[in-house]
């Protein structure tokens with residue numbers, strides 16, 4: 219399909235009626251591990267499914283077009299996508315990463331650096347002073363993750379790209395939190411985009427997957443070579459499901475983002491809430507940058523509840539939200555980063571990153587916003603002791619059974 223089409227049209231048309239065997243309208247699932255050769259001297263288009271598979275190619279092409287890249291590589295998870303991109307640096311070269319990147323990314327970077335695969339520095343990429351000091355060390359690869367998790371800090375992608383270009387560094391953006399529907403890092407100057415397709419791209423919480431998309435063909439080919447070499451390429455069935463999930467990316471996000479905004483408005487007005495972290499709020503420090511580089515504010519936000527609110531109890535009393543890690547699915551999820559997603563950080567590190575024990579992260583799904591607001595406010599009544607029939611008087615174990 220031509221690249222001049224709008225992204226919604228690219229998504230609806232990806233692989234449709236493209237099947238040379240039967241002209242299937244919905245793309246078929248090719249599970250074969252290997253492919254026959256007509257002649258030992260004529261390598262076919264597909265020879266072995268680790269190296270290439272028609273189902274995976276359809277997803278790769280769709281994602282590359284959506285991100286405006288030359289080539290996409292679909293891999294087995296978001297972590298595999300990040301690790302694949304790290305093949306672009308040599309021992310001794312410096313990787314510069316955000317201090318508040320995804321926990322798994324932090325662990326991967328630290329573990330690889332410890333083994334001598336590269337040098338590593340973390341910086342608060344929203345701080346001009348820290349960026350100046352970090353770029354003085356001449357990084358070879360700069361990782362960007364915006365909005366960040368769980369505080370939704372916004373990094374100025376164009377600004378970082380300009381600094382990276384001055385020292386010849388490759389820029390890699392983790393675009394998981396927004397998806398290409400709401401942010402296109404390659405158009406803002408980045409060289410590579412990585413995704414955990416587990417999140418918004420698949421959107422149905424039934425696949426763990428990842429993707430890497432390069433702006434230039436040569437870099438995309440290099441990444442594809444490494445993906446085949448290390449064997450991290452994505453499975454056909456996962457690719458099939460992810461392409462199916464991708465079909466509804468725009469309507470899902472449009473709705474989820476609107477609902478997130480409605481829930482944020484309701485919570486921001488409540489006196490039991492001390493702070494809402496959502497880039498759509500004018501009071502958010504990254505609001506203007508977000509407006510300039512995003513097509514929307516997304517469906518993720520975090521809330522710092524006031525003293526006197528027992529957030530553990532709050533979560534136990536939510537009925538619609540499931541207490542779980544992950545995000546971006548059709549179902550609303552909630553977590554306390556301090557005890558869940560970011561539990562591997564020391565209390566000191568959590569404090570530096572701004573993660574308090576009263577912080578709650580929400581991923582808004584496709585339920586009706588009125589129900590979600592009612593669910594949170596009802597749980598808040600119980601957790602803030604503002605409801606007469608208060609379970610706070612029950613012993614710990616009994617309270618959890620009410621959830």
Ligand SMILES: *Cc1c(COP(=O)(O)O)cnc(C)c1O
Nearest residue numbers: 295296297320392394414416427
């Ligand atoms: C979930 C996530 C990852 C890791 O992806 P997996 O598919 O779980 O391996 C990386 N980056 C971000 C921002 C994520 O949210």
